[in-house]
Amino acid sequence: MKKTLFALSVLACAFGAGAQTAPALPAGKYDHRAAFNPGFYTTPGNEFRSASGAPGPKYWQNRADYSIAVTLDTGAHRVSGTAAITYSNNSPDALQFLWLQLDQNIYQAGSRGSATTTQAGGRWANPAFTQGNVLRSVQLAGSGGAKTAAKYIVTDTRMQVWLPSALKPGEKTTLHIDYEFVIPERGTDRMGRMQTKNGSIYTVAQWFPRMAVYDDIQGWNTLPYLGAGEFYLEFGNIDYSITAPANLVVVGSGALTNEAEVLTPVQQARLAQARASEATVALRTAAEVTDRKANPASGSKTWRFRMENTRDAAWSASRAFVWDAARINLPSGKKSLAMSVYPVESIKKDGWQRSTEFTKASIEHYSTMWYEYPWPAAINVAGNVSGMEYPGIVFCSYTDSGADLWGVTDHEFGHAWFPMIVGSNERKYAWMDEGFNTFINDLSTKAFNKGEFVASDLAGIGGDMTGYVFHDKMDPLWTAPDAVQQANLGVTAYFKPAMMLGALREVVLGPERFDLAFREYIRRWAFKHPTPNDFFHTMENVSGEDLGWFWRGWVFGNWKLDQAVTAVKYNANDPAKGASITVENREQMPMPVIVQVRESNGKTQTIQLPVEVWQRGATWTFRVPTTSRIEEVLLDPDKKLPDVDRTNNTLKPKEF
Structure with a gap:
């Protein structure tokens, strides 16, 4: 953003017989014309996406239904099987080809992901490689149930399938793919396998070919x-x-649909007990993990699941699992089930034996606060993944306990709302996924067990992190996650957008208006694909505020906030007749002003100035009805604003 140098003189407000003029603003960075430029939105609403932020009357999205059958070979650590994908074209376009995601190909030695992360190290570096997805056959369903070989091209983690004839609007087609892959030991911290003293734990995700999104914004999304x-x-x-x-x-x-075939009578009885229990019920105890009588000696079982209205599914398997569960109470009166599986190594003080308690509390809080949890179970899995989310199931580190276990459990289940229910594009907009989730995690943590694990305010924005968050070299929120510097990702994707929503809720809109707008955003876009503009429009239309100035500074720019109090003058030099206080905006970001005035007679008053005081320049002078000498003027007393320099937030008597 261009920095404009300018100086403005602001007339002080008159008191009775006298009027005083504040000094001219020194050359600074603030440009009120840039901050309040009226041309924030460059495109109007249309039939697909309303200017109000809601889906339009002709909003559409395509659909992918899957029927998958795989076998886990624990000797070879291999998953193999068949996926039948029924793809429905609800778009107005005829599609000549389809695009699919083959995420296992990131684990190939020559993948783009390996080339761009392995040498640099970090969370997504791959210490070893596999063959990725090995495709045995790719076929299209024909008339009468016949299958024909499909023409396809694999490019890194994408596969393009050409159709014999265009898939017209309203039509469906079915792909049949036979495939296999080896589960990597460490799968870019999203999946993997881990050896425990009682057997391996497999955490399996991105495990079947998945349809890419075709939308009204870009067509095929093939990053x-x-x-x-x-x-x-x-x-x-x-x-x-x-x-x-x-x-x-x-x-x-999802739901386990064949409990009687895979669970022992004792486990079935305990599961029924858990569905009616507020407290955690053991389905498989630590003692039973090594009890031969409680475990089949040989053979195999087939576990069947169904997950409805979902963008994904994941699973986990181990003979080392301790397993427990408890009932989740939902606002509508419906019930879900909190479950945890973990090795005996995870049992310690405030360890994984509390995981189901944490899971239950997290899901119940978000369901009441924002939108009801839609799936029959929420499962927390202990393994060698430090924290990763999928619909209805999450993977967390088996070493966590106490505040760490609560934090990662709550965060990963918070993702059920962003982006598992509200299906934003994580490939492009990490701040709409990680950031929104980090924001709601802060409120959940405060609510859990009377704040048992509240150590710091994640969305609070006046603390020691402010200087780092608004550092000149920090990537703006409007940066693709793969383009964010690794050291900056925690701020750009998680912390800063949470700060942003915290400031919007606590300072700009207030909790009541913010919560109504945020809930409406979730309701409107549940199980749909919102864009950033859909979010901006919804928050503005529901709250009744034009927030272009806010998004411009927080999302698109790396703007800083520095508010300063620079002068206090008494009317006719008499404190009993009132005072004029001058404040300045010394950086690019405008925000409302919160001013606390403390007088010598013990009176304290707080004045809240709207952001519009900065519409005509970087200096503002306002009146305060004092009755005695002012001892202190303090800006942002509760540290709700991300002010990068608090040394100029205070004026005391000796300074004026």
Whole structure:
């Protein structure tokens, strides 16, 4: 953003017989014309996406339904099977070809993800490689149930399938793909396998070919999977089965549909008890993990699951699992089930034996505060993944306990709302995924068990992190996650957008208006694909505020805030007749002003000035009805603003 040098003189407000003029503003960075430029939105609303921020009357999105059957070979650490994908074209366009995501190909030695992350190190670096997705066959369903070989091209983590004839609006087609892959030990911290003293734990994700999104914004969204950028997927139903050695416990997204076939009578009885219990119920105890009588000796079992209205599914399997569960109470009166699986190594003080308690509390809070949880279970899995989310199931580190376990559990389940329910594009807009989630995590943590794990205010914005967050070399929020410097990702994707929403809620709109608008955004875009503009428009239209100035500074720029109090003058030099206080905006970002005035007679008053005081320049003088000498003027007393220099936030008597 261009920095404009200018100086303005602001007339002080008159008191009775006298009027005083504040000094001219020194050359600075603030440009009120840039901050309040009226041309924030460059495109109007249309039939697909309303200017109000809601889906338009002709909003559409395509659909992908999956039927998957795979086998887990624990000797080779291999998953193999078949996926049948029924793709529905709800767009107004005829599609000559389809694009799919083959995320396992990131683990190939020659992948783009390997080339761009392995040498640099970090969370997404791959210490070892696999063959990725090995495709045995790719076929299209023909008339009468016949299948024909499809023409396809694999490019890194994408596959393009050409159709024999265009898929017209309103038509469906079905792909049949036979494939296999080896589960990497460390799968870019999103999946993997880990050896425990009682067996391996498999955390399996990105495990089937998934349809890329075709939308009204870009058409096919085909950004490759490089590691930092996450996912953008179509919604549909997923029916899947996992055949595994009989001594393994398998958990997965959605409902287990064949409990009687895979659970012992004791486990079935305990599961029924858990569905009615507020307290955690053991389904498989630590003692039973090594009890031969409680575990099948040989053979295999097939576990069947169904996940509805979802963009993805994941699963986990191990013979080392301790397994427990408890009921989740939802606002509508419906019930869900909190479950946890973990090895005995995870049992310690405030360890994974509290995971189900944490899961239950997290889901219940978000369901009441924002939008009801839609799926039959929420499963927390302990493994070697430090924290990763999928619909209905999350993977967290088996070493976590206490505040760390609460934090990662709450964060990963918060992703059920962003982006699993509100299906934004994680490949492009990490701040709409990680940032929104980090913001709601802060409120959840404050609510849990009377603030048991409140150590710091994640969305609070006046603390020691402000200087780092607004550092000159920090990537703006409007940066693709794969383009963000690794050291900056925690701020750009998580912390700063959470700060932004905290400031919008606490300072600009107030909790009541913010919460109404945020809930409406979730309701409007549940199981749909919103863009940043849909979010901006919704927040503005529901709250009744033009927020272009806010988004411009927080999202698109790396603007800083520095408010200063520079002068106090008494009317006719008499404190009993009132005072004029002058404040300045010394950086690019405008925000409302909160001023606390403390008088010598003990009176304290707080004045809140709207952001519009900065519309005509960088200096503002306002009146305060004092009755005695002012002892202190303090800006932002509760540190709700991200002010980068608080040394100029205070004036005391000796200074004026």
